Amino acid sequence: MAERGFTASPILASAIAGAVIGAAGLAWWLLAEAESRRLAQRQRRTLTLSRLQGGSRDSDDGERRPLLKRELQHKVNELNRAIEDVRRQLETLSPEA
Numbered sequence: 001m002a003e004r005g006f007t008a009s010p011i012l013a014s015a016i017a018g019a020v021i022g023a024a025g026l027a028w029w030l031l032a033e034a035e036s037r038r039l040a041q042r043q044r045r046t047l048t049l050s051r052l053q054g055g056s057r058d059s060d061d062g063e064r065r066p067l068l069k070r071e072l073q074h075k076v077n078e079l080n081r082a083i084e085d086v087r088r089q090l091e092t093l094s095p096e097a
Helices: 002-052 059-093
Strands: none
Touching: none
């Protein structure tokens, strides 16, 4: 019976050591995940603030702005012409006094 206590002791010690090592590994992984989520959230917040302030971290965004402005101006001109056409059509349809 004395031998049985000695055989159980190393197995028990190995099981405890494995549990401790596993818990340490799990804790390390959880901390690494929390840190990566924190950094990702910080990057999203910084990017959102940058966009709200009108800035951009993309270098090509500065090049696209004049193009977008020209496209917007073109659309406004098209809408103004369409409004003018509709106004003329309404004038021709209305009875003149």
